Amino acid sequence: MSADPSQMPPAAKLRADARHNRTRILAAAREVFAARGLDVPMAAIARRAGVGVATLYRRFPTRTVLITEVFTDQLTGCVSVVDTALGEPDPWRGFCVAVETVCRMQMADRGFTGAFLTAFPEAVDFERARGNAERGLRELIRRAQAAGRLRADFTMADLMLLFMANGGVAAELADQPATAATAASRRLVAAMLTAWRTERAASADPLPPAPPLTLHHI
Amino acid sequence: MSADPSQMPPAAKLRADARHNRTRILAAAREVFAARGLDVPMAAIARRAGVGVATLYRRFPTRTVLITEVFTDQLTGCVSVVDTALGEPDPWRGFCVAVETVCRMQMADRGFTGAFLTAFPEAVDFERARGNAERGLRELIRRAQAAGRLRADFTMADLMLLFMANGGVAAELADQPATAATAASRRLVAAMLTAWRTERAASADPLPPAPPLTLHHI
DNA sequence: CGATAACCGGATGGCATCGTCCACTTGACG
DNA sequence: CGTCAAGTGGACGATGCCATCCGGTTATCG
Numbered sequence: 001m002s003a004d005p006s007q008m009p010p011a012a013k014l015r016a017d018a019r020h021n022r023t024r025i026l027a028a029a030r031e032v033f034a035a036r037g038l039d040v041p042m043a044a045i046a047r048r049a050g051v052g053v054a055t056l057y058r059r060f061p062t063r064t065v066l067i068t069e070v071f072t073d074q075l076t077g078c079v080s081v082v083d084t085a086l087g088e089p090d091p092w093r094g095f096c097v098a099v100e101t102v103c104r105m106q107m108a109d110r111g112f113t114g115a116f117l118t119a120f121p122e123a124v125d126f127e128r129a130r131g132n133a134e135r136g137l138r139e140l141i142r143r144a145q146a147a148g149r150l151r152a153d154f155t156m157a158d159l160m161l162l163f164m165a166n167g168g169v170a171a172e173l174a175d176q177p178a179t180a181a182t183a184a185s186r187r188l189v190a191a192m193l194t195a196w197r198t199e200r201a202a203s204a205d206p207l208p209p210a211p212p213l214t215l216h217h218i
Numbered sequence: 219m220s221a222d223p224s225q226m227p228p229a230a231k232l233r234a235d236a237r238h239n240r241t242r243i244l245a246a247a248r249e250v251f252a253a254r255g256l257d258v259p260m261a262a263i264a265r266r267a268g269v270g271v272a273t274l275y276r277r278f279p280t281r282t283v284l285i286t287e288v289f290t291d292q293l294t295g296c297v298s299v300v301d302t303a304l305g306e307p308d309p310w311r312g313f314c315v316a317v318e319t320v321c322r323m324q325m326a327d328r329g330f331t332g333a334f335l336t337a338f339p340e341a342v343d344f345e346r347a348r349g350n351a352e353r354g355l356r357e358l359i360r361r362a363q364a365a366g367r368l369r370a371d372f373t374m375a376d377l378m379l380l381f382m383a384n385g386g387v388a389a390e391l392a393d394q395p396a397t398a399a400t401a402a403s404r405r406l407v408a409a410m411l412t413a414w415r416t417e418r419a420a421s422a423d424p425l426p427p428a429p430p431l432t433l434h435h436i
Numbered sequence: 437c438g439a440t441a442a443c444c445g446g447a448t449g450g451c452a453t454c455g456t457c458c459a460c461t462t463g464a465c466g
Numbered sequence: 467c468g469t470c471a472a473g474t475g476g477a478c479g480a481t482g483c484c485a486t487c488c489g490g491t492t493a494t495c496g
Contacts, residue, residue, distance in 0.1 A: 168386015
């Protein structure tokens with residue numbers, strides 16, 4: 001344990017070169033996490049950023065700190081996707097678009113799933129962004145159900161389930177051409193949306209009860 | 219590289235103590251793979267089996283050899299599940315039972331998904347068992363489609379997709395109570411079966427084309 | 437029972453990653 | 467322009483895993 005993060009200089013007040021390096025590190029981490037997942041060695045990130053490991057560790061004492069910093073952006077991007085979907089006049093289309101887009105983000109960024117599904121209790125900004133995303137998704141669910149287009153027994157946990165499932169596809173097809181992976185994901189998502197849609201007696205064949213998962217399941 | 223496996227003594231002709239240890243190692247590996255996945259250190263398996271690492275390496279020169287040896291059993295178990303399902307008079311029920319059972323096996327054994335979805339070209343027995351499983355599953359698909367219960371555009375690749383997806387759920391919920399994980403898996407499987415079932419104009423909303431996956435996709 | 441080849445397990449060297457330390461460099465400010 | 471605190475990078479020890487080697491042990495057979 002090195003420095004208490006709360007007494008680390010606020011990113012804006014760093015010396016010019018330090019701020020510059022910080023930016024380079026974040027960019028490098030974003031690329032490397034996307035390409036190779038969250039378990040990539042720290043040295044690889046440092047090398048890609050063109051700095052020494054010490055600089056990386058000084059600015060981000062923990063892998064977790066770096067991960068949350070990187071993915072808070074992606075997560076707010078995710079929130080804006082959800083907000084756009086909430087603007088969609090047709091609630092069902094809004095729901096579908098949001099789900100499809102988030103799953104596409106999952107496939108494009110190999111670290112996204114892990115970051116999204118893991119809880120980082122000490123990362124305030126990150127958790128706030130995720131809270132926003134979750135709130136928006138819940139609202140999308142509510143509206144789609146109110147419009148009678150989404151099964152009444154659908155819950156947030158089912159969305160988590162899809163994200164985990166899609167993450168599994170992403171992981172398993174990681175070293176496959178990207179087109180194959182996205183095609184696979186698209187088909188999975190389409191199937192799930194088909195399953196969750198109403199349009200006939202939804203009670204004719206009830207699904208098993210929703211598992212007790214929240215976004216903070218870990 | 220130590221000994222050519224083809225000139226290793228056939229398991230049956232080992233000295234009594236060696237054969238005994240071999241059995242213990244396989245049992246230990248089965249347990250450890252199930253509990254902690256395929257990436258577990260070799261030393262952990264040796265310790266659990268009550269032998270030294272050298273013994274482990276002598277009998278199974280490569281992790282791959284050990285994995286395939288262990289999971290060939292599971293795979294033939296899988297084949298027998300499929301065969302039972304083929305005996306089921308209702309083709310749709312047979313299909314569902316097979317899918318549900320295999321997915322349950324995936325959840326019960328943390329290494330199963332990885333072993334099942336990875337190709338081991340040099341492991342003849344393993345690949346043969348997998349070929350049998352695949353053949354049976356194809357037949358189940360064919361029959362369910364012939365009975366008009368399974369969408370005509372369903373393919374083997376969709377089954378692979380489900381196995382990957384289910385593996386993702388298993389991985390993400392690995393350190394969760396087993397009941398939660400199985401509940402989640404059950405719900406995922408039920409949703410997928412709902413999506414693939416026919417019973418109304420299947421062509422009304424075509425799924426995206428099946429991704430080009432086979433069992434040997436890696 | 438004795439010889440011997442098969443077998444055993446711990447010790448060992450090699451490799452990758454982690455996270456820290458320290459001698460040197462450089463931006464900011466008077 | 468000179469000072470110095472902030473910043474830098476590479477070297478380093480620690481750790482964990484892999485895979486092999488070797489001195490001692492034991493099952494098997496005559």
